Amino acid sequence: MSQLCFMNATCELCTNAIRGSNEVAKTLLSEAVKTFVLAFKLYQQVYLRISVSPGVYEDQLSTYFEVTRNFPRERPRVIESNRLPPNWPEAGEIESRRLCLRYQPEGSLVLNSLSFVVRGMEKIGIVGRTGGGKSSLTFALLRLVEADSGNSIIDGIDISTIGLRDLRSRISIIPQDPALFQGTIRDNLDPLHQYTNDEMWAAIKACQISDLLEVPTDKYTKKLDLNVYDFFKDGDLGEWIEGTGLAKWVEYNGSNFSVGQRQLVSLCRALLWRRKIPILDEATANIDSKTDKIMQAVIRREFVDCTVLTIAHRLNTIMDSDRVLVMDQGEFAEFDTPANLLAQNSHFTRLVECVDLNHSHQPPGEN
Ligand SMILES: Nc1ncnc2c1ncn2[C@@H]1O[C@H](COP(=O)(O)OP(=O)(O)OP(=O)(O)O)[C@@H](O)[C@H]1O
Ligand SMILES: [Mg+2]
Numbered sequence: 001m002s003q004l005c006f007m008n009a010t011c012e013l014c015t016n017a018i019r020g021s022n023e024v025a026k027t028l029l030s031e032a033v034k035t036f037v038l039a040f041k042l043y044q045q046v047y048l049r050i051s052v053s054p055g056v057y058e059d060q061l062s063t064y065f066e067v068t069r070n071f072p073r074e075r076p077r078v079i080e081s082n083r084l085p086p087n088w089p090e091a092g093e094i095e096s097r098r099l100c101l102r103y104q105p106e107g108s109l110v111l112n113s114l115s116f117v118v119r120g121m122e123k124i125g126i127v128g129r130t131g132g133g134k135s136s137l138t139f140a141l142l143r144l145v146e147a148d149s150g151n152s153i154i155d156g157i158d159i160s161t162i163g164l165r166d167l168r169s170r171i172s173i174i175p176q177d178p179a180l181f182q183g184t185i186r187d188n189l190d191p192l193h194q195y196t197n198d199e200m201w202a203a204i205k206a207c208q209i210s211d212l213l214e215v216p217t218d219k220y221t222k223k224l225d226l227n228v229y230d231f232f233k234d235g236d237l238g239e240w241i242e243g244t245g246l247a248k249w250v251e252y253n254g255s256n257f258s259v260g261q262r263q264l265v266s267l268c269r270a271l272l273w274r275r276k277i278p279i280l281d282e283a284t285a286n287i288d289s290k291t292d293k294i295m296q297a298v299i300r301r302e303f304v305d306c307t308v309l310t311i312a313h314r315l316n317t318i319m320d321s322d323r324v325l326v327m328d329q330g331e332f333a334e335f336d337t338p339a340n341l342l343a344q345n346s347h348f349t350r351l352v353e354c355v356d357l358n359h360s361h362q363p364p365g366e367n
Contacts, residue, residue: 092307125318180254
């Protein structure tokens, strides 16, 4: 450690010397310091690696395996005896029979005996008060949480009998708070490198995110060719990445994108993948009405032959759905066309009235 302190202090002395000397001395000293700084950084890396010995890594790994040994595991990703036909689901019919779901074995039911049938190619709006179980229903359909009892059947196949990878590769979801992963936009849209650039650009243009991808990400990499002045002035920032288009950089968890932008990228991915059952869980965070309109237009235009489930917080987005499923505290409350529901004293009518009342208190221009 004393060696580290010594080297730090020497670096500082050299920089001060540079600031006070004439140009020639400055250049010479600058080169010397540049070399010295590189050597120092190399030393730091080697020193730190040596200090954390392999034994420590092994200890940490064995603790990790010990702690996670009793964690519940997901069911098999593939069940060889029950593989899916390549074109499943062809019709896109979804039926849930007395579906119950809870998050913890001792917890209360968040889906309570939910039964409904969605016909192939129907456009279904799912609404209900916050905490009503709408997102939980999507988790159940993707088996992110296993059903407590009851089952869901898609095109005649009980989804609990097939492998998770098979199931999840046939349904696409645009979640309420989509996570993008660190990498380029290309990696995020097409992690398995299955699509051409033209296909990706067609999806990008349909979702109107070309402008977003033109803005380079505010990102620095580690810089190898150090400029000594910059090094001491700005810290070890590295090179500015000018990645745009498909090469635009996405930070961990998509943190350099807003929720609305992440939903558009997620929609773009769903469009590219062209699965029979897309599920859209509308963001509760304030996505602007432009983003909302783009999403709805893409869904209406591009997913005509799909069964689409749209969980809506903005009721106007699902007013032209074929039918609306209203959920109330994890239970099935109503399931009918918007017109029929509005003609009665229904939960749906009360939700619409409640939204109208709130809107009448908003400043003009908001919707
Ligand atoms: N990971 C979890 N662990 C335990 N309980 C959860 C979890 N996620 C959701 N819940 C509970 O399940 C119930 C249903 O939540 P869910 O997220 O499905 O509601 P929602 O209808 O999607 O609400 P919102 O409109 O706010 O998105 C709530 O009571 C919630 O607290
Ligand atoms: Mg939700």
